[in-house]
Amino acid sequence: xxxxxxxxxxxxxxxxxxxxxxxxxxxxxxxxxxxxxxxxxxxxxxxxxxxxxxxxxxxxxxxxxxxxxxxxxxxxxxxxxxxxxxxx
Amino acid sequence: xxxxxxxxxxxxxxxxxxxxxxxxxxxxxxxxxxxxxxxxxxxxxxxxxxxxxxxxxxxxxxxxxxxxxxxxxxxxxxxxxxxxxxxxxxxxxxxxxxxxxxxxxxxxxxxxxxxxxxxxxxxxxxxxxxxxxxxxxxxxxxxxxxxxxxxxxxxxxxxxxxxxxxxxxxxxxxxxxxxxxxxxxxxxxxxxxxxxxxxxxxxxxxxx
Numbered sequence: 001x002x003x004x005x006x007x008x009x010x011x012x013x014x015x016x017x018x019x020x021x022x023x024x025x026x027x028x029x030x031x032x033x034x035x036x037x038x039x040x041x042x043x044x045x046x047x048x049x050x051x052x053x054x055x056x057x058x059x060x061x062x063x064x065x066x067x068x069x070x071x072x073x074x075x076x077x078x079x080x081x082x083x084x085x086x087x088x
Numbered sequence: 089x090x091x092x093x094x095x096x097x098x099x100x101x102x103x104x105x106x107x108x109x110x111x112x113x114x115x116x117x118x119x120x121x122x123x124x125x126x127x128x129x130x131x132x133x134x135x136x137x138x139x140x141x142x143x144x145x146x147x148x149x150x151x152x153x154x155x156x157x158x159x160x161x162x163x164x165x166x167x168x169x170x171x172x173x174x175x176x177x178x179x180x181x182x183x184x185x186x187x188x189x190x191x192x193x194x195x196x197x198x199x200x201x202x203x204x205x206x207x208x209x210x211x212x213x214x215x216x217x218x219x220x221x222x223x224x225x226x227x228x229x230x231x232x233x234x235x236x237x238x239x240x241x242x243x244x245x246x247x248x249x250x251x252x253x254x255x256x257x258x259x260x261x262x263x264x265x266x267x268x269x270x271x272x273x274x275x276x277x278x279x280x281x282x283x284x285x286x287x288x289x290x291x292x293x294x295x296x
Contacts, residue, residue, distance in 0.1 A: 033172075034175045035174070037213075042218070046235070073252065078260075081247075
C-alpha cells in the first residue's frame with residue numbers, strides 16, 4: 001500500500017513536467033488569442049482612385065468583393081515588371 | 089487567391105537602402121527599429137559582392153507563431169503574418185526562432201529593457217480598424233487596405249525587391265531570369281515557403 005501511494009505520488013509529481021508542444025503545426029494558428037482583424041477588401045477604395053481611375057490608381061475595387069480587390073492588387077503588381085511597364 | 093510574398097533579386101540589389109528608408113518613412117518606425125535592412129556579403133570583392141533586402145518573409149509555417157508563449161500571431165487570408173501588440177509581452181522568443189531576424193524590439197528604457205515586438209507587416213497594418221489612427225500608431229500604414237503594395241517594393245529603384253502576390257512576382261522573376269540567363273536563385277524562399285517543386289501550387293492560407 002505504501003509503495004503504491006509512493007508510486008502514485010511520484011507519477012503525480014512527474015506529470016507537472018509536461019510541456020507545451022513547440023513544433024510548427026497548424027494548431028499554432030488556431031491558438032491565436034488576440035483581436036480579430038478585418039480584411040483589406042472590406043474597405044472602400046481611396047477617394048482619388050474611385051473618382052479618377054487612371055494608370056496610377058486603376059483599376060479600383062468594390063468594397064467587400066475579394067476577387068475585385070485581388071484583381072486590383074495583381075494589376076498593381078504588374079507595375080513592378082519594367083518589361084511590361086516600359087516595354088522592350 | 090493572392091498569397092503575399094517578398095522576393096529579392098540579388099543580381100539587381102545595389103544596396104541603396106531605399107527600401108529601408110521607404111519603410112521607415114511610410115510606417116514612421118521609431119529610432120532603433122529596422123523592419124527592413126539590406127545585407128551585403130563579400131563586400132568590396134569585385135564580382136562577388138551581393139546584396140539582399142531582408143525583412144519578415146511572412147513564412148508559410150511561421151516559427152515565430154509556433155514559439156510565441158502568448159499566441160499573439162495570426163495569418164491573414166492573403167498569407168501575411170501579423171501580431172497583436174496588445175498581447176505581446178516582449179519576451180523575444182520570436183526573435184530567436186526567426187531565421188530572418190525579422191522581429192525587432194524597441195529599447196524601452198535603461199538596462200536593456202525591451203518593448204513590444206515590432207516587425208514588417210507587409211504594409212497590412214494589424215488587428216485594429218483598417219486605416220485608423222490606432223492601427224497606424226501601433227503597426228504603421230495599411231497599404232493593402234488602400235489597394236497598394238508594400239512601400240519598400242514599390243519604391244525599389246532597380247526593382248530588385250518584388251512584393252505582392254506570389255504567383256505574379258514569381259512570373260516577373262522567371263521572365264527576368266530567362267532574359268538575362270543567370271541569377272535564378274531566390275534567396276530565402278526555401279526557408280520561408282518550403283522547398284516545394286518548381287511549378288507547384290503555392291501553399292494555401294489557412295482560415296482562422
